[in-house]
Amino acid sequence: MKLVCPKCGYSDRVRTLHCLMRPVTIxxxxxxxxxLVNWKIRLPQDSAIICSWCAKKxxxxxxxxxxxxxFYGYSPAKWEQAGHGPSQAKTGSANFAVLRNKPVRFRIITACLVLLSIVALLSGASHNRKNTxxxxxxxxxxAIYGIKSGMELCSRTYGDAIAEWKKDKGADPPDDQEISREEKEDMAxxxxxxxxxxRKLENPPEKYAQLSTKLQSMYGNYLKLNDLANKPSGRLASFESKVEEARDxxxxxxxxxxxxxxxxxxxELKxxxxxxxLGFINKR
Incomplete structure (x- = not known):
């Protein structure tokens, strides 16, 4: 692990894998x-941390x-030159005496923290997956509700013109008619x-891949109908038949x-x- 001396700034790579869960001197x-290197242990299930020295959350x-x-990475103890054991800072001596006198306690704390971290990681991953x-x-x-609403809006754009044409059974179908600006804005x-x-459904969970395929098909039909309503081609009779085709x-x-x-x-539908x-889904 790369550590930087807080006194002289010397950068060195130190092997600390055996004690990552408790304080250590370098x-x-x-x-x-x-x-003194005092670790900040972060639990994945929330924003809390655990002090590696006193094990308090x-x-x-x-x-x-x-x-x-x-905390911040490492915390310098009172400066002490290596080899000068008797002049060691009083705080540092007391702290490391606790470590020497209670190794079993810290091993137990370390084991518990490791176990808690693993359990929290697994439960957190499961919880996140279910939420996703x-x-x-x-x-x-x-999305289904929006697609249905959009299709109904598109199909009503020429409703009045089609209704007038159908009243006169002998009349020829009228030519294309422009829709109003308000109608275009509503569809937009x-x-x-x-x-x-x-866009929120672009990366579906693996178990819902087939649902995604069906939804994309509905979405594609809606886009075609929306384009047709904004830029009609042919007579109203043709538009009406394409609307019925999209609905079917x-x-x-x-x-x-x-x-x-x-x-x-x-x-989720309930x-x-x-x-x-959502009555159109329950309709038989």
């Missing part, structure tokens, strides 16, 4: 000064709030929201999703059903 090979700070020793999966499903349901707002949610495709994808729905997604109108 002798500088340049100026022969001894200094506490909030992160530059100094242990229990034994008063400094749940957040993915929450965004997944929101909804599309922006859907795009934002879809979406309904088929929803039916396929329901037939192979994971239990976790079904639970929770989200209190916030969004």
């Amino acid at each position: 002798t500088c090979r340049n100026c022969a000064t001894r200094y 506490q909030a992160d700070s530059p100094r242990c709030t229990y034994c008063g020793r400094l 999966e749940r957040q993915y499903l929450t965004n997944y349901v929101l 707002i909804v599309k922006g929201e859907v795009d934002q949610v879809m 495709s979406f309904s088929g994808e929803i039916a396929d999703l329901k037939s192979n729905m994971p239990e976790q997604l079904a639970e 929770r989200s059903g209190t916030k969004y109108n």
